[in-house]
Amino acid sequence: MEIIGIDIGFGFTKATSSRESLVFKSVLGEATEIQFQEHLLVDGGGDDHLQLEVDGKAYFIGELAERQSNVRFFTLDQAQFISSSAKALALTAAARLVGSHLPINLVTGLPIGHYRQHKDELARLLQGEHKVALVDGAGKRQEKTLNINKVRVIPQPFGSLFNAMLNDLGEVGDKRLVKEKIGIIDVGFRTSDYTISDKMRYSERGSRTTDSGIARAFTVIATKLRENSGVNVELYRLFEAVDRGAIKIRGKEYELKALTDQVFGQLAAAIANEVDRLWADDWDMDAMVITGGGGAVLAKYLQPLLKGHVLPIDPAKDARLYNVQGYWKFGKHIWAKGVVPSPT
Ligand SMILES: Nc1ncnc2c1ncn2[C@@H]1O[C@H](COP(=O)(O)OP(=O)(O)OP(=O)(O)O)[C@@H](O)[C@H]1O
Ligand SMILES: [Mg+2]
CATH class of the missing domain: 3.30.420.40 (ATPase, nucleotide binding domain)
Incomplete structure (x- = not known):
């Protein structure tokens, strides 16, 4: 299996x-x-x-x-x-x-x-x-x-929690996370997902999906590019350009750094706002986790705006994989307990 x-x-x-x-x-x-x-x-x-x-x-x-x-x-x-x-x-x-x-x-x-x-x-x-x-x-x-x-x-965001909580055998490695109240902010391409794990119980009140994903910031950038170049750049073609800070369209280079800073700052402010409102009654939260590929790129804008202890994001790892690695560990937890992993 x-x-x-x-x-x-x-x-x-x-x-x-x-x-x-x-x-x-x-x-x-x-x-x-x-x-x-x-x-x-x-x-x-x-x-x-x-x-x-x-x-x-x-x-x-x-x-x-x-x-x-x-x-x-x-x-x-x-x-x-x-x-x-x-x-x-x-x-x-x-x-x-x-x-x-x-x-x-x-x-x-x-x-x-x-x-x-x-x-x-x-x-x-x-x-x-x-x-x-x-x-x-x-x-x-x-x-x-x-x-x-x-x-x-x-x-989805429970993947990131399981990733932090379980080891590669699917056993609970970080017992602290199991006992605490943790808020998870998962910023993806299209959505932002918020959820709370309170001593491993899911909080419906503290959970929501909004459309504050990276795509919203990309839409602003694409609109500007259309105004300036006449070309409609599809959103999924902007990843590398934004990362590089410039895009070449029909031979002309368009600088994107200043605009990206501005729109990422705005998106981070919108997310911090959603967090404030959604978790208004959860002032007893122990820590927050920022995750998702969008979370990694927004972290430097978002972290200063969040009120509470934010667990650091590891820049050496690809944050897009946090949920899926947690899914896999969770799979080990429920299906492979006590099974010695095969050496292959
Ligand atoms: N190496 C990378 N290559 C491309 N995008 C990256 C990279 N690292 C981080 N990102 C960011 O990650 C974002 C996508 O994150 P993620 O994969 O978590 O979203 P998703 O799960 O596909 O979206 P959703 O959760 O809305 O369904 C991109 O918008 C981009 O800004
Ligand atoms: Mg996602």
């Missing part, structure tokens, strides 16, 4: 097994015939070709879809996201991580605000036997039967 965690975010799909983690953009597109091999030079690496066939359809996934698909399904609507993209994204991750026919136990998550409404639907989509084929950059098909035995769906 193989335990895996998959976090299907609006921005990125993240997945973890006992051996490795992977991240790709949650962009799905129609597979097209590529007449000429992509890498023009040999050192281009060959690992970024994600192509999957499932239910009679062929998809390009992630950056490949971004570069090569004429028709792309990229949505920021939760119901649509689950019905159109979640299954193909999750099965791509599973096919990359697990061999054919091995029974898989899967932990995945949903934003707090959509948890109750969609959790059974998501579990139903993923559970069972799936015949898929991975196609590599050279066009070679590898057929696989994915046997998803059990599916557990948990509220």
Whole structure:
């Protein structure tokens, strides 16, 4: 039995097994015939070709879809996201991580605000036997039967809490977190998720999903770029540009640092405000955790605005993976207790 965690975010799909983690953009597109091999030079690496066939359809996934698909399904609507993209994204991750026919136990998550409404639907989509084929950059098909035995769906930000609380064997490592009242702020691409764990009990009152994700700041940047360049830059094409501090459009370089500082500052203020209001009665909180890929980029703006003790974020780690690593540890906790991990 193989335990895996998959976090299907609006921005990125993240997945973890006992051996490795992977991240790709949650962009799905129609597979097209590529007449000429992509890498023009040999050192281009060959690992970024994600192509999957499932239910009679062929998809390009992630950056490949971004570069090569004429028709792309990229949505920021939760119901649509689950019905159109979640299954193909999750099965791509599973096919990359697990061999054919091995029974898989899967932990995945949903934003707090959509948890109750969609959790059974998501579990139903993923559970069972799936015949898929991975196609590599050279066009070679590898057929696989994915046997998803059990599916557990948990509220997304709990992944980060389990990640901090459990060790790689799924045992409670940090006992303090179990006894304390912890607020979790998970800033993603599309959503911000807030939740409270009070001695490991979930607080409904302190939990909410809002649309204060990084996409809101990116929308402001994209609007400015459209005004200045006439080009409509899709939001998911802004990650690298914002990180680099500049973008080149039709040969012209546009500086983004000052604007990014401004819009990230505004987004952080909006999030701090939501936290203040949502947790107004929770002044007895012991600590707050900032998580998610958006949490990592906003931390320096957000931390000074939060009232209370904030657990430091480790800049050496990829914060996009915190939830999914917690899903995996939680999977170990519920399914592999007492089982000695195999040496492979
Ligand atoms: N190495 C990186 N590459 C790209 N984006 C990164 C990186 N590190 C942090 N980020 C930030 O992470 C954000 C995405 O975070 P994350 O993967 O947690 O979101 P998500 O889970 O896909 O979204 P949501 O929770 O709304 O569904 C991006 O908007 C970007 O600002
Ligand atoms: Mg997320």
